[in-house]
Amino acid sequence: MRYAMIWLLIVAVRGWQPLDQDEDSPEAGSENLSRSERKRRAEALQKLGVRLTGLRPARLESLQLPPELLEALREAQRLRSRAALARQRQFIGRLMRELEPDVLERAWSEVADNRDAKVRR
Numbered sequence: 001m002r003y004a005m006i007w008l009l010i011v012a013v014r015g016w017q018p019l020d021q022d023e024d025s026p027e028a029g030s031e032n033l034s035r036s037e038r039k040r041r042a043e044a045l046q047k048l049g050v051r052l053t054g055l056r057p058a059r060l061e062s063l064q065l066p067p068e069l070l071e072a073l074r075e076a077q078r079l080r081s082r083a084a085l086a087r088q089r090q091f092i093g094r095l096m097r098e099l100e101p102d103v104l105e106r107a108w109s110e111v112a113d114n115r116d117a118k119v120r121r
Helices: 001-013 035-053 057-062 069-079 082-097 101-121
Strands: none
Touching: 035 069, 035 082, 035 101, 057 069, 069 082, 082 101
8 A cells, every 4th residue: 555655646746757758858748648647646646735634743844845835734634624624635735736746755755654653553
């Protein structure tokens, strides 16, 4: 399960292309993606954002996320209404799509470390 989530994150961040492909080539652009592929990537990032809401505030601060995303994550932790949480998850997903890949990879490693710590207890 853990490797499946890592694979989804890598696909969401880098796209479905070989790692050695030149980033400036026309094939590397996201304009050529199908609607289904764009939706899969957006859903993977939204799921990562939801996992981030489970982290403690101190760990969220250590990720050095943009202030707007950090505030959205804190707000999601405060909300209790199911409909409000659904809207907030969508908003977090949109903010996650704007992040750089290195920030996403750092966030994913933090979530994975947090899950490992829970399993070890």
